[in-house]
Amino acid sequence: MSKVVTDTSVLRVCRTLRQRYGRPRLGNPTDPIDDLVFVTLSNKSAPNVSERVYKDLKQKFPNWESFLSAPSLRLRNVLRPAGLWRKRSRYLRAALRKIFRDFGHFDIRSLKNWETDRAISYLSRLPGVSEKVARCVLLYTLGFKVLPVDVHVHRVATRLGWTKRRRPDQCHSELEGLVPPRWRFSFHVGALLHGREVCRPREPKCEVCCIRRECEYYRKKYRGNKRKCIVQ
Numbered sequence: 001m002s003k004v005v006t007d008t009s010v011l012r013v014c015r016t017l018r019q020r021y022g023r024p025r026l027g028n029p030t031d032p033i034d035d036l037v038f039v040t041l042s043n044k045s046a047p048n049v050s051e052r053v054y055k056d057l058k059q060k061f062p063n064w065e066s067f068l069s070a071p072s073l074r075l076r077n078v079l080r081p082a083g084l085w086r087k088r089s090r091y092l093r094a095a096l097r098k099i100f101r102d103f104g105h106f107d108i109r110s111l112k113n114w115e116t117d118r119a120i121s122y123l124s125r126l127p128g129v130s131e132k133v134a135r136c137v138l139l140y141t142l143g144f145k146v147l148p149v150d151v152h153v154h155r156v157a158t159r160l161g162w163t164k165r166r167r168p169d170q171c172h173s174e175l176e177g178l179v180p181p182r183w184r185f186s187f188h189v190g191a192l193l194h195g196r197e198v199c200r201p202r203e204p205k206c207e208v209c210c211i212r213r214e215c216e217y218y219r220k221k222y223r224g225n226k227r228k229c230i231v232q
């Protein structure tokens with residue numbers, strides 16, 4: 001992590017992102033199992049596609065029993081637009097079966113009474129569920145103050161100079177050490193939207209970026225060119 005990162009700078013970024021993007025739920029359902037399926041579908045899929053597939057899935061399979069007993073062909077037709085339908089259907093079915101075995105029903109809201117580490121560990125051991133997905137479910141539906149780091153959040157944090165770790169899944173604890181619990185939800189959604197819309201992988205739109213004053217990448221990019229750099 002860069003030495004110039006201070007608590008004040010982190011809070012300025014959190015406040016600015018919240019002013020700019022608010023605290024949207026990004027379409028995440030309120031039930032934790034629904035959200036587990038929703039977030040799993042959104043991995044490696046465009047947001048509009050995964051949202052459409054999720055809605056279709058809920059319409060075609062009004063309960064999880066019908067999803068588990070459906071013929072593969074029916075599942076394929078529903079999941080195919082999101083890609084990787086074989087893998088997704090195998091993992092989703094295995095995860096749902098395990099939940100039913102462990103809880104006795106398709107309801108995991110009691111996880112909210114668990115310790116954070118135990119809840120993360122349980123969810124991320126379900127078939128096909130990464131730690132990021134587990135953290136998303138806990139953050140969006142169960143009130144845990146955890147910080148999921150996806151590729152967009154990772155890119156923004158890296159350019160800000162908050163982490164030097166190469167992969168998003170290596171940064172959860174490090175970024176949680178920087179972002180106070182009450183800011184984690186708004187930072188997560190704000191950085192995610194900022195990474196999609198402004199701090200893009202190629203050609204980030206630094207000139208219109210609301211957090212450029214706190215950004216290490218921006219300072220380095222315009223070093224020696226003070227006329228262009230708005231941060232002096």
Ligand code: SF4
Nearest residue numbers: 199204206209212215
């Ligand atoms: S100034 Fe540029 S690199 Fe830095 S966060 Fe904004 S868009 Fe990303």
